[in-house]
Amino acid sequence: MALFFDRGSSAFCLLLFYFLIVQQPTQGKVITSQIILDRAIISGDGVPQIGYVLNGEMPGPVLRGNVGDELHVKVINNVEGRAISFHWHGLTMMGSPWMDGASHITQCPIGYKESFEYRFKLDQAGTYLYHSHDAGQMVEGLLGALIVDDPKERELWKYEEDFVVLIQDWFRVDSETINLMKWKGYVMGLTYDSALINGRGSYNCSLYHPSSASTPFTCDVNSTNFLTTYNVDSSSTYRLRIISGASTFKFRFSIDSHSFQVITTDGHLISPITSDYVDLLAGERYDILIKTDQPPNNYWIRASVPTGEEVKGFLFIYLFI
Numbered sequence: 096m097a098l099f100f101d102r103g104s105s106a107f108c109l110l111l112f113y114f115l116i117v118q119q120p121t122q123g124k125v126i127t128s129q130i131i132l133d134r135a136i137i138s139g140d141g142v143p144q145i146g147y148v149l150n151g152e153m154p155g156p157v158l159r160g161n162v163g164d165e166l167h168v169k170v171i172n173n174v175e176g177r178a179i180s181f182h183w184h185g186l187t188m189m190g191s192p193w194m195d196g197a198s199h200i201t202q203c204p205i206g207y208k209e210s211f212e213y214r215f216k217l218d219q220a221g222t223y224l225y226h227s228h229d230a231g232q233m234v235e236g237l238l239g240a241l242i243v244d245d246p247k248e249r250e251l252w253k254y255e256e257d258f259v260v261l262i263q264d265w266f267r268v269d270s271e272t273i274n275l276m277k278w279k280g281y282v283m284g285l286t287y288d289s290a291l292i293n294g295r296g297s298y299n300c301s302l303y304h305p306s307s308a309s310t311p312f313t314c315d316v317n318s319t320n321f322l323t324t325y326n327v328d329s330s331s332t333y334r335l336r337i338i339s340g341a342s343t344f345k346f347r348f349s350i351d352s353h354s355f356q357v358i359t360t361d362g363h364l365i366s367p368i369t370s371d372y373v374d375l376l377a378g379e380r381y382d383i384l385i386k387t388d389q390p391p392n393n394y395w396i397r398a399s400v401p402t403g404e405e406v407k408g409f410l411f412i413y414l415f416i
């Protein structure tokens with residue numbers, strides 16, 4: 096048996112691993128992936144700033160498998176001075192609780208130039224989120240989507256294609272500053288600078304004051320070019336997998352001129368509910384079915400904070416129909 100801990104291993108943990116993971120028969124495929132973590136300049140909303148990139152991207156790659164498959168993800172930390180871990184939000188980790196990725200609780204954090212291979216069974220279909228579980232680093236982009244397919248569902252719901260819609264609150268200040276504000280009880284004064292979908296958003300450059308930001312970059316006035324777009328056909332049905340990768344704020348998701356059917360919540364199938372919006376708290380997921388039954392046009396997808404007052408940090412995305 097190969098050692099897969101680079102640090103903090105103990106004979107006891109390895110023995111447990113052997114009997115509870117290696118000895119379990121795997122019915123599905125083994126899906127292997129590798130994620131290399133770095134810091135880099137990210138222009139999520141037209142304002143470049145420093146954050147986390149996973150294999151050079153933010154958010155990280157969409158990890159995907161079928162129910163019954165086993166996922167092996169080797170995480171390599173190339174960020175000096177930062178320890179990390181990956182938490183698999185929403186999965187029960189039945190039979191492999193030490194793969195849950197909570198630093199200092201289920202594992203030692205992964206240090207600089209170290210690696211750790213997560214291995215667990217995908218035993219629940221649905222839409223999930225992986226993110227750092229160390230020092231609030233997901234605020235700076237350390238996150239991604241995890242999709243577990245049940246091949247029967249596509250037949251059941253009869254959709255053409257599915258898309259990931261990963262929503263984030265995006266800040267000019269770093270995660271340490273945000274954590275400090277929260278610990279001191281200043282969260283009410285905290286506001287985000289942009290909302291991102293799949294790592295992209297649009298910022299109003301007239302609001303940008305580089306001197307007060309943690310990074311001295313300029314705002315790109317063409318930042319609407321950064322928006323995520325979904326190209327779809329008319330008279331079809333699509334499944335959107337909406338994920339809140341927000342750290343703090345609640346988002347209301349909607350699509351102009353369209354209502355939709357909500358079919359799952361947090362990885363569980365539900366009796367479909369027709370709605371024209373869903374509200375997502377941090378880490379929540381909703382899957383929806385949308386029919387492209389309106390006249391062909393560009394329709395905004397909106398992710399906004401439902402304050403009832405002015406819309407703060409709203410975001411629009413074209414939907415081509």
Ligand SMILES: [Cu+2]
Pocket residue numbers: 182183184185226378
């Ligand atoms: Cu989580």
